[in-house]
Amino acid sequence: MGPDDFRAAMARLAAGVVLVTAHDDEDGPRGAPAGMTATAFLSVSLDPPLVLVSVRTGSRMDELLERQPLWAAAVLGAGQRTTAARFAMKGRLSDRLLFQDVPHTLGGTTGAPLVKGALTALECRTEQRVPAGDHTLVIGRVLTALLPPPADGPLLYYRAGYRVLG
Structure with a gap:
């Protein structure tokens, strides 16, 4: 099976949309905010509480998470389609302008940006990195x-586009 067939098959699997964020400390003591949209994100373990995100090897986020162990993941709601699309753009990971119009605070535990309005936000510390293909x-x-009262349902990614339930 080739990559195009595999991509087409996996496009039929609906996935939640998560914004993974961190601070790039190479940009000074306060760091530059960085973020990427991910759909390959899942819970791994309850005890200890572990999550997993898949990041393209060699990407700017992969390089950042290799040197910065503290990061956050925000599960995006149906009304955050624009935010998801903004952070899915390639080559703009550390652009401060990405966060300019996105309401957020800095996590008290990690210092990573936490997007306001998300269904939940998780502050994390990297435990393990596992190479897996590309x-x-x-x-x-x-x-x-963080468990704010949900404002709406989840944002999903299905058949190469953002969708909402209902």
């Missing part, structure tokens, strides 16, 4: 979970 699986221990 991606790196980053396993993070959840240090803090």
Whole structure:
């Protein structure tokens, strides 16, 4: 099976949309905010609380998460389609302008940007990095979970587009 067939098959699997964020400390003491949209994100373990995100090997986020062990993941809601699309753009990971119009705070545990309005936000510390083909699986221990009252349902990615339930 070739990559195009595999991509087409996997496009039929609906996935939640997550914004993974961190601070790039190479940009000074406060660091530059960085983020990427991910759909390959899952819970791994309850005890200890672990999550996994798949990041393209050699990408700017992969390089950042290799040197920065603290990061966050925000599960995006149906009203955050624009945010998901903005952070899915290639080559703009550390562009401060990406966060300019996105309401966020900095996590008290990790210092990573936490997007306001997300269904939940998890602050994490990398426990393990596992090479897997053209991606790196980053396993993070959840240090803090924020559970605001949900404003809407989840944002999903299905058949190469953002979708909402209902």
